[in-house]
Amino acid sequence: MELKDLGYNEKTEKSRVQQNLTDYEAGRVIAEHRERYIVRTAQGETEAEITGNLRYSAKSREDFPAVGDWVALIMYDNNTALIHQIIPRTSAITRKAAGHTGEVQIIAANVDTALLIQAVDRDFNINRLERYLTLCYAARVSPVIILTKTDLITEERISAITDAIRQRIPDVPVIAVSSITGNGYDALNSIMEKGKTYCMLGSSGAGKSTLLNFLSGREVMHTGDISQSTGKGRHTTSHRELLVLDNGSILIDNPGMREVGIADTASGLETTFDTLLSLAQHCRFKNCTHTNEDGCAVLEAVENGTLDESLLGNYLKLEREKAWFETSQAEKKRKEKIFGKILKDYQKKDIKGKKI
Structure with missing residues (x-):
């Protein structure tokens, strides 16, 4: 190779x-x-x-x-x-590391396109899709939304979900697939280019392993059932792995993510919520929080039905997470600076504590 x-x-x-x-x-x-x-x-x-x-x-x-x-x-x-x-990366999809204040975890590097996987029966959540989109846009990675397990719901329900996505996320391709019927896989295969790197992002049980097996034509990853007690998927992928598919495209599989923490993603938020932020330019106050201010163009759009209220709610939540992460990161850097000064002062002294 x-x-x-x-x-x-x-x-x-x-x-x-x-x-x-x-x-x-x-x-x-x-x-x-x-x-x-x-x-x-x-x-x-x-x-x-x-x-x-x-x-x-x-x-x-x-x-x-x-x-x-x-x-x-x-x-x-x-x-x-x-x-x-x-070797310097062309892109890196990152998230806030679970349990580590101010730390960033790299999900995948040098990715061209991210496949955002959601199962339509239990897993579907537009708010979560916007989280994934924010990570992608911050990394300058093109997203494609993949809806799996479409054989478990009606055609009418599939159309309703697809329309809801396109109304709220208008500029991102949406492909609905079923590993049982094979529907949608021709459309998916058509976007997988030789030499390009793709990364699958989704929660456990969303169908990533099944999707990978279907694309590769063989059982590369074991698949698991949905837990009947929690309704959530069991982790069938335990580590990140890069594979070259038969058509020459490159696919990075990831363990299911139940926590998609927002990190340093200012540019990602701006792109994901560009419609909302375009409205915000017409707010009376430049520092408008879009919560209760008079003359808020965003709230006016929600009231007259031209902006989805849940989109505003998700934006405000992600903004708070970003602010919290940036505060945690600044505090971490402050402590590192203090420790570095202590260490530097210590190195200037001899063993008895006297300055050299």
């Missing part, structure tokens, strides 16, 4: 040259297991770890390799390697 079959292109080569990495082997991270990586090169797959220098210089999770990354490798004879450096 050649590097171009993994998505290597002129832009990646240019970055590699600019970073003076041409003396290293180039490879793409196809899986990660607790900071141990599987990297695919032109010669095949190899296990890899990061160098101590890369680990030491990393300031956050974003500085570690992620699935989809192109990396510069030092190869060894026993089919192992050291990752010397990450």
Whole structure:
């Protein structure tokens, strides 16, 4: 397999040259297991770890390799390697790391298109779709909405869901598919281009593994049933993994996400809610919160029915999350700065505490 079959292109080569990495082997991270990586090169797959220098210089999770990354490798004879450096990313889909204040987690790197997967029977939620859209737009990744399990509802219900999406999210393609009937897969296959990288985003039980199996023509991932007690899907994908499909397109599968935390996504919110923010330019006050102000053009649009009230509610919720994340991140940086000063002062003293 050649590097171009993994998505290597002129832009990646240019970055590699600019970073003076041409003396290293180039490879793409196809899986990660607790900071141990599987990297695919032109010669095949190899296990890899990061160098101590890369680990030491990393300031956050974003500085570690992620699935989809192109990396510069030092190869060894026993089919192992050291990752010397990450070749600069063209895109990175990120979210707020679960349980880590102010931390960002990379979902997938160097993605061209994100497939936003939602099952129409239990999982469908436009608010969640807008969360995924915000992550995509912040990463400058094109989104496509995929509705799965359409054989479980009527054609009328499918049409109603599709119309509701297009009314609220007008400029994003929507494809409805069924792994039972095969409906919609021709349309989906038609957008999957050779050499392009796609990433599946969706909650557990949305049908991502079934979708992957159908696209690949074989059982790549095991599928699970919906829990009868909770109505939620069981996790059938336990880790992120990059696969090359038979048609030459590249697909990154992800574990189901029950928490889609908003991180540094100001540009993402602006694009997702561009209709609302266009109205906001006509508000009486520049710092209008769109909650109770007189002369608020957004509230007026909600009252006269030209703007969906639930869209406004979702926007305000995501804005609060973004503000909270930015505050947490600023506090984290403040504490790191204080600690750095303490460490610097300590290093200037000898063992007895006297300044050198």
